[in-house]
Amino acid sequence: MQIIQDAYAAGQLVSGRPVVEMTSGNMGAGLAVVCNIMGNPFTAVMSAGNSPARAKMLESLGARVVLVPQVDGTPGQVTGPDIQAATAEAIRLAAETQAYYVDQFNNESSVRAHFNGTGPEVWRDLNGRLDAFVAAVGSGGTFIGSSKYLKQQEPKIVCAAVEPAGAEILAAKPVLSPKHNMQGIGYGIRVPQWNPNLVDEFLAVSSAEAAHYRQRLADREGLYVGYSAAANVCASIKLIQTGRLGKSPTVVTVLCDSGLKY
Ligand SMILES: Cc1ncc(COP(=O)(O)O)c(C=O)c1O
Known part of the structure:
Protein backbone atom coordinates (compact mmCIF):
# COMPACT_ATOMS: atom_id res chain seq x y z
CA MET A 1 0.00 0.00 0.00
CA GLN A 2 2.84 2.36 0.88
CA ILE A 3 4.53 1.66 -2.46
CA ILE A 4 1.38 2.32 -4.50
CA GLN A 5 0.39 5.38 -2.46
CA ASP A 6 3.89 6.87 -2.83
CA ALA A 7 3.87 6.19 -6.58
CA TYR A 8 0.52 8.00 -6.90
CA ALA A 9 1.78 10.90 -4.78
CA ALA A 10 4.90 11.20 -6.94
CA GLY A 11 2.82 11.22 -10.13
CA GLN A 12 4.43 7.97 -11.33
CA LEU A 13 1.13 6.12 -11.23
CA VAL A 14 -2.42 7.00 -12.25
CA SER A 15 -5.55 4.87 -12.13
CA GLY A 16 -5.62 2.42 -15.04
CA ARG A 17 -1.85 2.26 -15.59
CA PRO A 18 -0.59 -1.32 -15.33
CA VAL A 19 1.72 -2.36 -12.49
CA VAL A 20 4.40 -5.06 -12.82
CA GLU A 21 6.59 -6.66 -10.17
CA MET A 22 8.92 -9.60 -9.78
CA THR A 23 7.68 -11.29 -6.63
CA SER A 24 7.96 -14.59 -4.83
CA GLY A 25 4.40 -14.19 -3.69
CA ASN A 26 3.83 -12.01 -0.65
CA MET A 27 4.71 -8.61 -2.10
CA GLY A 28 2.56 -9.72 -5.02
CA ALA A 29 -0.38 -10.54 -2.76
CA GLY A 30 -0.26 -7.06 -1.22
CA LEU A 31 0.10 -5.38 -4.59
CA ALA A 32 -2.74 -7.45 -6.07
CA VAL A 33 -5.14 -6.31 -3.35
CA VAL A 34 -4.15 -2.64 -3.46
CA CYS A 35 -3.98 -2.46 -7.28
CA ASN A 36 -7.41 -4.06 -7.51
CA ILE A 37 -8.87 -1.37 -5.27
CA MET A 38 -7.01 1.45 -7.05
CA GLY A 39 -7.94 0.23 -10.54
CA ASN A 40 -4.43 -0.71 -11.72
CA PRO A 41 -4.11 -4.04 -13.59
CA PHE A 42 -1.32 -5.96 -11.83
CA THR A 43 1.03 -8.59 -13.26
CA ALA A 44 3.21 -10.68 -10.92
CA VAL A 45 6.31 -12.16 -12.56
CA MET A 46 7.76 -15.02 -10.53
CA SER A 47 10.22 -17.84 -10.76
CA ALA A 48 8.56 -21.16 -11.59
CA GLY A 49 10.49 -22.52 -8.60
CA ASN A 50 8.01 -21.01 -6.17
CA SER A 51 5.24 -23.29 -4.96
CA PRO A 52 2.21 -23.43 -7.33
CA ALA A 53 -0.03 -22.41 -4.40
CA ARG A 54 1.54 -18.95 -4.64
CA ALA A 55 0.44 -18.41 -8.23
CA LYS A 56 -3.02 -19.69 -7.36
CA MET A 57 -3.33 -17.26 -4.47
CA LEU A 58 -2.20 -14.31 -6.60
CA GLU A 59 -4.64 -15.15 -9.37
CA SER A 60 -7.45 -15.43 -6.81
CA LEU A 61 -6.57 -11.92 -5.61
CA GLY A 62 -6.90 -10.57 -9.14
CA ALA A 63 -3.30 -10.64 -10.44
CA ARG A 64 -2.08 -11.98 -13.76
CA VAL A 65 0.82 -14.36 -13.11
CA VAL A 66 3.78 -14.91 -15.43
CA LEU A 67 6.07 -17.84 -14.50
CA VAL A 68 9.74 -17.72 -15.53
CA PRO A 69 11.62 -21.04 -15.90
CA GLN A 70 14.34 -21.69 -13.30
CA VAL A 71 17.99 -21.16 -14.22
CA ASP A 72 19.76 -23.31 -11.64
CA GLY A 73 17.36 -23.82 -8.75
CA THR A 74 15.00 -26.70 -8.20
CA PRO A 75 11.27 -26.52 -7.37
CA GLY A 76 10.89 -25.02 -3.89
CA GLN A 77 14.47 -23.73 -3.95
CA VAL A 78 14.77 -20.38 -5.71
CA THR A 79 18.31 -19.09 -6.22
CA GLY A 80 19.85 -15.71 -7.06
CA PRO A 81 20.11 -16.51 -10.80
CA ASP A 82 16.45 -17.62 -10.77
CA ILE A 83 15.51 -14.26 -9.29
CA GLN A 84 17.67 -12.43 -11.82
CA ALA A 85 15.92 -14.22 -14.70
CA ALA A 86 12.48 -13.35 -13.29
CA THR A 87 13.58 -9.75 -12.74
CA ALA A 88 14.79 -9.42 -16.35
CA GLU A 89 11.42 -10.67 -17.60
CA ALA A 90 9.54 -8.26 -15.28
CA ILE A 91 11.60 -5.31 -16.55
CA ARG A 92 11.01 -6.35 -20.16
CA LEU A 93 7.26 -6.74 -19.62
CA ALA A 94 6.98 -3.42 -17.78
CA ALA A 95 8.69 -1.62 -20.67
CA GLU A 96 6.52 -3.40 -23.23
CA THR A 97 3.24 -2.53 -21.46
CA GLN A 98 4.40 0.91 -20.22
CA ALA A 99 3.67 -0.28 -16.71
CA TYR A 100 4.88 1.07 -13.38
CA TYR A 101 7.67 -1.29 -12.33
CA VAL A 102 7.65 -1.61 -8.53
CA ASP A 103 11.24 -2.86 -8.10
CA GLN A 104 10.86 -3.80 -4.42
CA PHE A 105 14.59 -4.32 -3.86
CA ASN A 106 15.33 -0.70 -4.80
CA ASN A 107 12.02 0.90 -3.86
CA GLU A 108 12.48 3.16 -0.80
CA SER A 109 8.76 2.97 -0.02
CA SER A 110 9.25 -0.65 1.03
C1 LIG B 1 7.82 -15.44 3.25
C2 LIG B 1 8.73 -14.27 3.33
N1 LIG B 1 9.60 -14.20 4.33
C3 LIG B 1 10.46 -13.15 4.46
C4 LIG B 1 10.46 -12.12 3.55
C5 LIG B 1 11.49 -11.03 3.71
O1 LIG B 1 10.99 -9.73 3.89
P1 LIG B 1 11.78 -8.47 3.33
O2 LIG B 1 11.63 -8.49 1.84
O3 LIG B 1 11.09 -7.32 3.95
O4 LIG B 1 13.22 -8.58 3.70
C6 LIG B 1 9.54 -12.14 2.49
C7 LIG B 1 9.51 -11.05 1.52
O5 LIG B 1 8.93 -11.10 0.49
C8 LIG B 1 8.67 -13.25 2.37
O6 LIG B 1 7.80 -13.32 1.37
Missing part, protein backbone atom coordinates in the same frame (compact mmCIF):
# COMPACT_ATOMS: atom_id res chain seq x y z
CA VAL A 111 11.67 0.39 3.78
CA ARG A 112 9.44 3.38 4.61
CA ALA A 113 6.44 1.08 5.16
CA HIS A 114 8.32 -0.67 7.96
CA PHE A 115 9.82 2.56 9.30
CA ASN A 116 6.33 4.09 9.51
CA GLY A 117 4.42 0.89 10.31
CA THR A 118 6.16 -2.16 11.77
CA GLY A 119 8.78 -0.32 13.85
CA PRO A 120 6.32 2.07 15.57
CA GLU A 121 3.84 -0.78 16.12
CA VAL A 122 6.47 -2.89 17.92
CA TRP A 123 7.66 0.08 19.98
CA ARG A 124 4.12 1.11 20.93
CA ASP A 125 2.83 -2.36 21.78
CA LEU A 126 5.81 -3.13 24.04
CA ASN A 127 5.95 0.36 25.57
CA GLY A 128 9.56 0.50 24.42
CA ARG A 129 10.51 -2.55 26.47
CA LEU A 130 12.45 -4.77 24.07
CA ASP A 131 16.04 -5.93 23.96
CA ALA A 132 16.32 -7.20 20.40
CA PHE A 133 14.68 -7.23 17.01
CA VAL A 134 15.37 -10.22 14.76
CA ALA A 135 14.40 -10.42 11.08
CA ALA A 136 15.37 -12.47 8.05
CA VAL A 137 16.34 -10.50 4.97
CA GLY A 138 14.72 -10.81 1.57
CA SER A 139 14.47 -7.36 0.02
CA GLY A 140 15.51 -6.04 3.44
CA GLY A 141 12.44 -3.82 3.82
CA THR A 142 11.38 -5.40 7.11
CA PHE A 143 14.81 -5.44 8.74
CA ILE A 144 16.04 -2.06 7.52
CA GLY A 145 12.84 -0.04 8.11
CA SER A 146 11.99 -1.56 11.50
CA SER A 147 15.57 -1.50 12.82
CA LYS A 148 16.08 2.08 11.73
CA TYR A 149 12.98 3.19 13.64
CA LEU A 150 13.73 1.10 16.75
CA LYS A 151 17.36 2.25 16.94
CA GLN A 152 16.23 5.86 16.69
CA GLN A 153 14.09 5.27 19.79
CA GLU A 154 16.70 3.25 21.69
CA PRO A 155 20.17 2.67 20.19
CA LYS A 156 20.81 -0.22 22.61
CA ILE A 157 18.22 -2.48 20.96
CA VAL A 158 20.16 -5.32 19.36
CA CYS A 159 19.13 -5.67 15.72
CA ALA A 160 19.96 -9.06 14.25
CA ALA A 161 19.76 -9.98 10.56
CA VAL A 162 18.98 -13.59 9.66
CA GLU A 163 20.37 -15.38 6.60
CA PRO A 164 20.28 -18.99 5.41
CA ALA A 165 23.47 -20.83 6.42
CA GLY A 166 25.80 -20.99 3.43
CA ALA A 167 24.15 -17.97 1.76
CA GLU A 168 25.44 -15.37 4.23
CA ILE A 169 26.34 -12.63 1.81
CA LEU A 170 25.40 -9.77 4.16
CA ALA A 171 27.69 -11.27 6.80
CA ALA A 172 30.40 -11.06 4.11
CA LYS A 173 30.84 -14.81 3.87
CA PRO A 174 31.21 -16.71 0.59
CA VAL A 175 27.94 -18.07 -0.79
CA LEU A 176 28.62 -21.82 -0.62
CA SER A 177 25.07 -23.20 -0.77
CA PRO A 178 22.60 -20.81 -2.43
CA LYS A 179 19.84 -23.44 -2.40
CA HIS A 180 17.74 -23.52 0.77
CA ASN A 181 14.13 -23.96 1.83
CA MET A 182 13.55 -20.42 3.15
CA GLN A 183 11.51 -18.92 0.30
CA GLY A 184 11.35 -15.13 0.46
CA ILE A 185 14.81 -14.61 1.97
CA GLY A 186 18.50 -15.27 1.31
CA TYR A 187 18.87 -14.77 -2.44
CA GLY A 188 22.65 -14.55 -2.17
CA ILE A 189 22.60 -11.05 -3.63
CA ARG A 190 23.65 -7.77 -2.10
CA VAL A 191 20.55 -5.92 -0.91
CA PRO A 192 20.65 -2.50 -2.61
CA GLN A 193 19.22 -0.55 0.35
CA TRP A 194 21.35 -2.34 2.94
CA ASN A 195 22.66 -0.25 5.83
CA PRO A 196 25.41 -2.13 7.73
CA ASN A 197 25.22 0.37 10.61
CA LEU A 198 21.85 -1.07 11.65
CA VAL A 199 23.18 -4.60 12.22
CA ASP A 200 24.52 -5.69 15.58
CA GLU A 201 24.51 -9.41 14.89
CA PHE A 202 24.30 -11.76 11.91
CA LEU A 203 22.56 -15.08 12.53
CA ALA A 204 22.61 -18.06 10.17
CA VAL A 205 19.96 -20.79 10.05
CA SER A 206 20.24 -24.03 8.06
CA SER A 207 17.39 -25.56 6.06
CA ALA A 208 17.24 -28.44 8.56
CA GLU A 209 16.95 -26.00 11.48
CA ALA A 210 14.20 -24.04 9.70
CA ALA A 211 12.29 -27.29 9.07
CA HIS A 212 12.79 -28.36 12.68
CA TYR A 213 11.52 -25.08 14.12
CA ARG A 214 8.60 -25.04 11.70
CA GLN A 215 7.46 -28.36 13.14
CA ARG A 216 8.25 -27.27 16.68
CA LEU A 217 6.13 -24.13 16.34
CA ALA A 218 3.23 -26.27 15.12
CA ASP A 219 3.66 -28.87 17.88
CA ARG A 220 4.25 -26.54 20.81
CA GLU A 221 2.54 -23.29 19.90
CA GLY A 222 -0.12 -24.36 17.42
CA LEU A 223 1.37 -21.97 14.87
CA TYR A 224 1.50 -23.17 11.28
CA VAL A 225 4.12 -20.94 9.63
CA GLY A 226 6.47 -20.87 6.64
CA TYR A 227 10.23 -21.50 6.68
CA SER A 228 11.39 -17.89 6.94
CA ALA A 229 9.18 -17.39 9.98
CA ALA A 230 10.62 -20.56 11.51
CA ALA A 231 14.14 -19.32 10.73
CA ASN A 232 13.37 -16.09 12.58
CA VAL A 233 12.29 -17.99 15.69
CA CYS A 234 15.31 -20.31 15.50
CA ALA A 235 17.65 -17.30 15.12
CA SER A 236 16.00 -15.50 18.05
CA ILE A 237 16.64 -18.51 20.28
CA LYS A 238 20.25 -18.66 19.09
CA LEU A 239 20.65 -14.97 19.95
CA ILE A 240 19.22 -15.49 23.44
CA GLN A 241 21.54 -18.48 23.92
CA THR A 242 24.63 -16.34 23.24
CA GLY A 243 23.89 -14.62 26.58
CA ARG A 244 24.45 -11.23 24.98
CA LEU A 245 20.95 -10.03 25.93
CA GLY A 246 21.23 -10.90 29.62
CA LYS A 247 18.60 -12.64 31.73
CA SER A 248 14.96 -12.94 30.54
CA PRO A 249 15.27 -10.65 27.52
CA THR A 250 12.37 -9.55 25.33
CA VAL A 251 13.04 -10.39 21.71
CA VAL A 252 10.74 -9.38 18.87
CA THR A 253 10.73 -11.29 15.62
CA VAL A 254 8.45 -11.66 12.63
CA LEU A 255 6.31 -14.61 11.62
CA CYS A 256 6.36 -13.58 7.97
CA ASP A 257 3.79 -15.98 6.60
CA SER A 258 1.48 -18.87 7.34
CA GLY A 259 2.60 -22.32 6.23
CA LEU A 260 -0.10 -22.80 3.61
CA LYS A 261 2.05 -21.87 0.61
CA TYR A 262 5.06 -24.06 1.52
